[in-house]
Amino acid sequence: MSDVITQDPVYQTDALIAQDIDAYLDVHQHKTMLRFITCGSVDDGKSTLIGRLLYDSKMIFEDQLEALQADSKRVGTQGGEIDFALLVDGLAAEREQGITIDVAYRFFATEKRKFIVADTPGHEQYTRNMVTGASTADLAVILIDARKGILTQTRRHSYLAHLIGIRNIVLAVNKMDLVGYDQAVFDKIVADYAAFAQSIGISAFTPIPISGFKGDNITARSDKTPWYQGPTLMAHLESVEVDATTAAAKPFRMPVQWVNRPNLDFRGFAGLIASGSVKPGDAVRVLPSGKTSTISRIVTLDGDLDEAIAGQSVTLCFADEIDCSRGDVIAVADNPPEVSSQFEATIVWMDDEAMLPGRPYWLKIGTQTVSATVQAPKYVVNVNTMEHLAAKTLDLNAIGVAELATDKPISFEPYADNRTLGGFILIDKISNRTVAAGMLHFSLRRAQNVHWQATDIGREAHAALKNxxxxxxxxxxxxxxxxxxxxxxxxxxxxxxxxxxxxx
Structure with a gap:
């Protein structure tokens, strides 16, 4: 019996905690992190699913469970049984209406991985909140009510998730208990979604039949679906590969957040590395000015580093005294990002008041904040048919492609290549409300483009193309x-x- 007990992972974890709390914390700190969202149409069971994940992963304390049981009897929608949705639907309006309004973030962990999940609302009115939650996610769980199939918001959220750059998609066909765990229902929904996914560019997704309320195929395989041979939802979340090396393999980019000047003997530039890696001695270029220097030190609270990679917050020191301030981008000298003042972009409008073409808004991209004007959209996208429709403006939750111009050149990269330097928000100058989110495609030829070439070869080749x-x-x-x-x-x-x- 003792041999069996000592091999149990929970027992081993408890023993590790008892022996050395520092060792346990070190193990927990180095677990990989997955950020994901749940999205889909109204009442597809998104909040219930997250509540079930928290419950099954033992992330609910006894007093929370007692409060949940009491709330379930008072305002629950499950006939006296535990309503797991109440774990994330905390607003009074959410509990009264039985819907999710705001984005709720929850942290939980298993033996293999740490998770941050965002529960996003399904109502079309709150699509802007869904975009907010998806902006930092690595994976999206698209829920579909097995009784209803694919709805408009299912298509809208799938399109937005793909547009924002989420490439790991899980199609969770929920409430299978209400259709008798019928395989034919599941297969039809998967086939319908596959046809739609292909039309918007989603090349692959993982379909899983589940019941968030009953717990089928959430953390353990259900005997109610013997016809399903794939992974459980938790097993897939724990094993899905999120390529953390992709950002590190790209050219070095770091938007400057703050100039660190504590005394006369030190001047450094602090920020979060968006992509690539940097070492002391590397040649760098500061944009948009184009000034060059080399890295003399990489400073952190724990001491100087020999190398820093994407995802780390560091302070860089230069060998030369050159002008660099908040909003500038430090990049590798021989392969810097573009600098321009006019762009084409996809814009998701998130304000109740429609966009006013030609009106100046604040544009925030990375750590840069500039004044920008947006032209009338080239077209808006019908999320049901993917048809491009003519429009004079963008209304609430509209998705369109438009041209915009900034009052001065900014450093950028296409959103498909770099989320940090390609994604932006628009802010109303009077109310200070965030009115839109957008993704840059490319700069326009008539813009004030600045291409920094390491040699004259690039300039000559470019001129030859222009004859x-x-x-x-x-x-x-x-x-x-x-x-x-x-x-x-x-x-x-x-x-x-x-x-x-x-x-x-």
């Missing part, structure tokens, strides 16, 4: 002598001659 000889015209003189006026007129005349130019 012209590259030339640089430098207008210099005293302040107020008309340099900018003449430069603008020269650029206009060259444009009439079909010459491609950009003005710095």
């Amino acid at each position: 012209q000889v590259p030339r640089i015209l430098w207008f210099t003189g005293l302040s107020g002598s008309g340099k900018s006026t003449i430069a603008n007129e020269v650029e206009k005349r060259l444009a009439l001659m079909n010459r491609h130019t950009f003005l710095l």
Whole structure:
């Protein structure tokens, strides 16, 4: 009996805690982290599923369980049984209406992994809250009520999850207990969703038949679905590969959050590394100015580092005194991001008041905040048919593609390549409300683009594509002598001659 007990993982964990709390905390700290969301249509069982995951992973204390049992009898919707949705639906309005309104974040852990789950609302009115929860997620659990099949919000949330860059999709067909665990119902829903997923670019997803209320195929395989041979939901969440090395393999990028200047002898630039890695001695370029230097130190609270990678917050020191401030981007010198002032972007409008084309908004991207104007949308997307429809503005929850311009050039990368330097929000200048979220596609040719080339080879090759000889015209003189006026007129005349130019 003693041999059996000592092999039990729970017993081993308790023994480890008793022997060395520091060792236990070290093991817990180095578990991988998965951020995921639950989304779908109204009353598909999203909150109930999260409550069941918390309950089955033993993350509920006795007093919480007692309060849950009392609340279930008072305001529950399960006929006196435990209503797991009440664990995450904490607002009074949510309990009164039996719906999720705001995004609820919950932490839980198993022996294999740590999790942060966001319970997002299903109502179309609160789609903006779903976008907020999905913006940091690595995986999305799309729930479908087995009795209802695919609904409009199922399509909307799936499209938004894919648009935001979530590539790990779980299709959880919930409430299988209410359809008698019928395999035909499950297979039809999976086939319908597969056809829709293919139309929006989702190449793969994992379908799982579950019952959040009864606990079928959540943490243990259910004997009610002998026809299902795939993993349980928890087993899939614990084993799904979230490629943490992808960001580290990309070119180095770090938006500057703060200039650290505690005394005359130290000046560093603090921030969270968005991608790539950096070492002392590496050549870097500060954008949008284009100034170059080398890294002299990588400073942290625990001491200097020999290397820092994506996901770490560090302070970088330069070998040279160059201008760098909050909002600038420190990048590898020979492969920096683009700098531009006009873009095409996908915009998800999240405000009750419609977008006003041409009105200035604050645009926040990374640590940069600039003034920006948005043009009338090229089109809006019908999430049911994926059809592109003409529109003059963007209303609440509308998804459209539009051009925008900033009052000064900013550092960016396409959202598909870098979430940090490609994702942005728009803020109303008067009310200070966040009115939209967006993803940059590319810069426009007429923008003030700045491409920093390590050699002249790139410039010559680019000019050859334009069938012209590259030339640089430098207008210099005293302040107020008309340099900018003449430069603008020269650029206009060259444009009439079909010459491609950009003005710095």
